[in-house]
Amino acid sequence: MKFIHTGDWHLGRLFHNLHLTDDQRFTLEGLLRLVEAERAEALVISGDVFDRAVPPIQAVELLDDILAELALRLKVPVVMIAGNHDSPVRLQYLNGLVGRVGVHVVGEVGAEPRGVALRGRDGVEVVFWPLAYTDPETARCVLACDDIHTHQGVMEAQISSIRERMHAKARHVLVGHAFVTGATTCESERPLTVGGTGEIPRGVFEGFDYAALGHLHRPQSVSERVRYAGSLLKYSFDEADHHKSVTVVELGGGGSLSIKERELPVRRDLVRLRGPFSYLLNHPEATWSRDAYVEVTLTDSEAVLDPMDRLRDVYPHILSLRRETGTAGAGEGGGQTVRGRTTEELFGRFFHDVTGEVMSGPQEMEVAEVLAEIERSAREAAR
Ligand SMILES: [Mn+2]
Missing domain, CATH: 1.10.20 (Histone, subunit A)
Known part of the structure; x- marks a missing residue:
């Protein structure tokens, strides 16, 4: 059975006051073409479908369009969970209805997580176990378990309930939104906890044929069978050097696993440029960075008059301007002294x-x- 693992779409995200919906639509249309070309039999979205609890209308319409294409035209089932950016209730709105056309949405944590069983062309049965993100306080109430105090506790409580119902005839895929110890973070992720990290050890996923995780935005495998697909797009300049991809997963009947990374088309790349003002104005790479979203770091020690407007002639999509000294630059309050701080x-x-x-x-x-x-x-x- 072949499926595509994605996550962290963050639909409706504002990036330096710019709506990214058109960029997201461009890339998701590429995803639809990939689903077709690969003849994928399911699509997994591992949380942070939206960037915030109450997303803009354009983002809601975009999700509707993409899910309709998947469910109605391509007839590809979707397994989707809420991440820490999503509203649990809003995300699973209408799920009784869309479940009928193969769109399986889990927004809220439940006492008994339900599996979604799908059979591949090759006859292999795969059960997807979607676990919505939830904080320990909420989980303690819903699961009626006073011992849950950490994200690890939330995950273990749900997985132990799943283990009782995992049967050996099928392969099992966990779909979760979590921070696994040892994985690499970046700037556009919002921490799961205030105080502490919310980390969970990868051993929690032992026994699953594959854990399709969301939350961290760099595509990465934490172990052979535990993986982050990474975010749909680069959502901070800190990710300029990332190679975003989706993961094409093939699970065989005997538990064999193959993973391929596939890059999707992007409307505009993210580029960081650094140097003296006069050099950047005549930068040899200006032609390709003309189409990109650009962050410029000026290294000049003297004052430069009106740098943002003059750089915009060369880089029409410049979004951020910083000074090497660390003081606030035009276009972004606070500068680097605020970056990366909790x-x-x-x-x-x-x-x-x-x-x-x-x-x-x-x-x-x-x-x-x-x-x-x-x-x-x-x-x-x-x-
Ligand atoms: Mn995220």
Whole structure:
């Protein structure tokens, strides 16, 4: 049985105040062509389908178009879960209906995760086990289990319920949204927890023929059978050197596994340029970077007059301008001093700036709790 593993579409994402919907549509149309060319028998979307709980209309329409093509024209089943960016309830809206045409959506965590059994052309039966992302507090309630305090606990509780129902005749694929220890992160991922990392060890997935994971945006295998497909597009300049791809997976009846990476077409690439202003204005690579989204880092020590507008003549899609010194550049407040910091770290620095003191342990705990609460209520805004 052959299926395509994707994740982290982040439909409706704003990138430096630019809507990426047209870029996402362009790439997803490439995905539809790939599904056809590969004769894939299922498509997996491992969470973060949307970029936020209440996505813009254009993003909702885009998902509708793509799912309709898959389900109605190509007749390819879809297995899709909510990630930490999705609203659990909104994502699975209409799932009783779309399930009838083979679109299997799991937004909310359930006490007994249900498998989606599909049979390949080769007669191999594969059961997909979609597990929506959920935080430990919610899982503790829904699963009525007081012992769940970590993301590892959430995953283990659900997997132990699955193990009781895994039968040896079929192959088994877990679909999850999680941060596995040892995997490589990047800037466009929102941490799963406030305080701690939410990491889980890859051993949790032992016994599955394949774990199709989402959350981390760089395509990567964590072990032979545990893999992140990576995000649909590059969602931060920090990912300029990534090679985004989707994963074509073939599972044989005896448990044999083959994995191929396939790149999808992109409307505009992401490019980082660095150097003195006068050099960049006459940069030899300007012709290909004309079509790309560009971030420029100026290394000049003297002031440059109106650099953004003048660079825009050479790089029409320039989105970000920074200075090597680390002070705020035009087009992006804060500059690199804010990049890659967690909200807690930033608040800690703000606290220090205002009071001249370092936060105490209990104060840090207090802040972490408040931030976690804000995060939770943002995801559940639709309830
Ligand atoms: Mn994501």
